[in-house]
Amino acid sequence: MPTNPATVPRSTAHLRWPVEPAQGGWYTEAEHEAVRQVLAESDDWRTGWKSATTTDVFEDAFAAYTGAAHAVAFNSGGTALEMVMRYLQLTPGDEVVSCAINFVGPHLAVIGQGGNLILAEPDPLTLNLDPVDTERVLTARTRAILITHWNGAAVDLRPFLALAERHPHPVHGPPPVIVDAARCCGGRTPTGRVVGSEGWATIFSFESKKLMTTFGQGGMVTTSDQSLADRLRTLRTYGGLDRWGTNQMMTKAQAAVGLVQLARLDEMNAARIDRAHHRTRRLARVAELTLPPTRHGRKHLYYRHNLLVPASWTGDGRDKLMNLLAERHGVGSIVSDPVTYLGHRLIRHHTTGQRCPRAEQLAARLLCPCLHPRMTPEDETAICDAIQQATAHIARTYGTGE
Known part of the structure; x- marks a missing residue:
């Protein structure tokens, strides 16, 4: 089996245009003004940098934009996806199906949370996950179907939702459809709905190269599952009073810039x-x-x-x-x-x-x-x-x- 395929030209010394843009979206005076306002208000020791209110406003705006019931902000798309996988409480033998052509992040999140990664073929036109090949690899051990809107081409989720209903897990029921929309923020699915409103959970990234950015990192999960949203909020803030969690909060400055980026x-x-x-x-x-x-x-x-x-x-x-x-x-x-x-x-x-x-x-x-x-x-x-x-x-x- 071949390994370690080259992903960039062998020489980049004389490039006039880089192998990829270092920033996907771009900032205007509005983003700079948002940062100045955050700096001014946070410099007071009575106020500081606690981000709760600003983050809440950003989450509400993002949920309204996508049409989802809830939006939960994180410090990166990668941690957001990992916490969604953690919510499933995967046990040995639990399988998560994903497309073989992919960024490594989704696959590492599955492995990192104890899942058995099962790979399926891409559609030859879009290179998104192929629903026909997905059905081939579904088993009674399938706990989730992880779909990536690859390189910005929105997936029709309906065939996968139907597959989940036809192949329920014997204990947990239909495997949830989890969507990686890191490269498709603001897109629309073939049903005409904004990406983020379909499927069980949709993960967005605001990393520097993405379609909207929040100072180089940041992420969001949208869902209409109240239980998932509540658990994600405790996972990112040390688990509340009695459960495991850690610190994965988005900063106030990121949220303030995110509001402007979302509007643009x-x-x-x-x-x-x-x-x-x-x-x-x-x-x-x-x-x-x-x-x-x-x-x-x-x-x-x-x-x-x-x-x-x-x-x-x-x-x-x-x-x-x-x-x-x-x-x-x-x-x-x-x-x-x-x-x-x-x-x-x-x-x-x-x-x-x-x-x-x-x-x-x-x-x-x-x-x-x-x-x-x-x-x-x-x-x-x-x-x-x-x-x-x-x-x-x-x-x-x-x-x-x-």
């Missing part, structure tokens, strides 16, 4: 979608590349603008394209994401014997050239021209793949 989220997402659709139109003439699906109505937020090279270029040809883009054109790109068990030793150890051939093949064809909504039209023209030229160069060696 649709504007920032619209700019990203516009930039991505423009790139898709520019690259439509490049026959060798499979472009991300174009979806309207905020159903795809294009956290990455992912490209697939022909199957005949798998691995080596894709790597040569990434390296050529970097070294000759200064265009950075990243494989976002490789199959987790190929690149992470702990996940590989915990999934011994599991293989997802479709995921491996698709991930070996994947690259995501740098995209950000604040790129200038000149930047975007240069990047698209570079992708076209570099692809044509590689095609002379590997063919068109047709």
